[in-house]
């Protein structure tokens with residue numbers, strides 16, 4: 001069996017990094033030089049998709065698809081979620097109003113989330129410890145969305161594995 005998981009979230013939240021951190025194969029990226037506002041934050045940005053793959057102990061493959069964070073490429077969000085089982089939503093805590101950003105992406109992916117699993121990883125908390133995870137949990141409760149929230153550093157494989165394992169256990173794929 002093969003499974004497909006999608007990574008979504010803001011520009012710079014760490015989608016490409018997270019996939020590179022855990023993929024068992026070299027990740028195919030579509031990074032281009034960032035322009036305008038994005039360039040202030042980082043030099044490269046995903047313009048179409050990332051693709052990586054993780055092989056589980058039982059031999060199953062988990063295909064990992066990263067979306068572009070920029071809203072102008074949002075048509076790719078719909079394309080990339082087709083056939084997916086779950087969304088890993090990454091939110092950069094080092095932004096002005098990251099809880100509002102989470103709400104924005106949950107809304108953008110709402111048709112997918114209504115039918116599939118979602119887990120949330122809050123990144124860059126080392127740079128901005130505020131807001132705390134409880135603010136996200138409160139907001140999710142308010143929205144009636146059932147999703148676990150974790151503090152993660154997309155550069156650390158242990159952290160990204162926790163997110164992935166949480167996703168796979170929600171999907172009851174019974175792994176490892």
Ligand SMILES: Nc1nc2c(ncn2[C@@H]2O[C@H](COP(=O)(O)OP(=O)(O)OP(=O)(O)O)[C@@H](O)[C@H]2O)c(=O)[nH]1
Nearest residue numbers: 011012013014015016017045046068069124153154
């Ligand atoms: N300090 C810190 N840096 C992080 C953390 N997680 C990821 N990063 C860094 O943040 C940046 C994230 O960049 P990308 O992985 O390109 O972000 P992306 O989500 O793919 O962004 P787009 O493709 O532009 O939508 C990289 O430089 C990572 O090394 C974290 O928890 N703390």
Ligand SMILES: [Mg+2]
Nearest residue numbers: 015016045046
């Ligand atoms: Mg990217």
